[in-house]
Amino acid sequence: MEEMYSTREIAKFLNINEKMVYSLISEKGLPASKVTGKWLFPINLVRQWVEAGTENFPQTAKLPPYHGLVLIAGSNDLLLDKIISTFNIKHEKHMAMFGMAGSLGGLRALKQNLCHIASSHLIGDNDDYNFPFLKDEMNQMPAVVNFCLREQGIIVQKGNPQNILSVNDLNRPDITIVNRQLGTGTRKLFDHLLKDAQIKGEAIKGYETTLSRHMDVGLEILNRRADAGPGIRPVANILGLDFIPACWERFDLVIHKDRFFDQGIQLFLSLLKGKVIQTTAEAYGGYDLSMTGKMVYPATGTEKE
Missing domain, CATH: 3.90.105 (Molybdopterin biosynthesis moea protein, domain 2)
Structure with a gap:
């Protein structure tokens, strides 16, 4: 052992x-x-x-020249799943594959040249997204393209029978939650909200019960195995659950600058201005595409109030 x-x-x-x-x-x-x-x-x-995490550590892996396969790793998202599926249907000579690793895992995979694109929504101490972590995790600043803004909050049972109004109610003895895994952007945001509310995670029943995907959290609540959990509005909408909004967050695609103009990367990014992403986002709810497809820089104000 x-x-x-x-x-x-x-x-x-x-x-x-x-x-x-x-x-x-x-x-x-x-x-x-x-x-x-x-x-x-x-x-x-x-x-x-x-x-x-060693600076200037020799790379052990290197992505080969582009030959039709786009590798994406990081945070999972329902809208991103749809765009990956659309890409694979539309471009027969290309394929996009996704590895669910959480936001932090995606950035590390990108650093190690294990993927072309990392999907990330990590909130920093100053409420900026991703850039504080890019500076820590990446050897050089990559290209960052916004995928969407998402509404994050607390998913609760239909009708909100426990009358949960905010994270302040989650440490009540009659409330059981389900959580997301460490390294995910949603877990990072949830812990950030708890810290602002001066609540220790260990005081919340179910805090240590962690799941990999947004939909997994929603299904636990739908099946009444939990009263609440951190997640995005689209999951609540799809499953017919209630949702307590907390904030809008920036969900980005992080790309090595030297691979940015690879054919597959550009074909994938072109879908961010297409009809499919617009109609799907409207159907799901909880998405704002006002920044979608735009290059993002650290000084840009990005949070939606």
């Missing part, structure tokens, strides 16, 4: 304060598992994590 370190041991290994370990888990993807309420750290994976 792989050697596991405790929180104290991993803090000593990394030469940091124990409290910083928890920040690295949630914000930087430090490999960890929670067993009976305690964090354990597989030391071999931690060593790989340290190496992956």
Whole structure:
């Protein structure tokens, strides 16, 4: 069995304060598992994590020249799924494939040259999206194209029988939630909202129950295995659930500059101004396409109030 370190041991290994370990888990993807309420750290994976974050570390993988396959990794989204499907139907000599890795995982896959496009919606401490993490995770600033603005919030059961009005209600003893995995943009935003409300996640029943996709969260609530969970309005609309809005977020496509003009990348980006994305977004609800297809820069004001 792989050697596991405790929180104290991993803090000593990394030469940091124990409290910083928890920040690295949630914000930087430090490999960890929670067993009976305690964090354990597989030391071999931690060593790989340290190496992956090394500046000027020689790349172990390199994407070959474009030959018809567009690789996308990162955060999942219902509208993105539709555009990938449309791309594959429309362009017979090309194919787009998606790897669900969460926003942070997508950026790391892009850094390691394992994909052409990373989909990301990570909120920073200053409420800006993605750029604070691009500076940390990428060796050089990539091209960033907006895919959409999405309405994030809390999905609740139809009719909201528990009368949940905001995140402030989630630590009530009669409320059970389901959560998203660490490394996802939705989990990052949810923890951000809890911090603003001065609520500790551990005080919420179900906080440690995590799922991979937005739709998984919605289905748990639909089947009454949970009262609420963080997610996007389109999932609530599709499943006939209620939705407590929290904010609009920027969902971006992050692309290496030297691969930006590859034929497949440009064909994929051309769909962002097509009819399919417009009609699908209108049908789902909870999307704003006012920035879709536009190049995004750090100084641009992007949040929708």
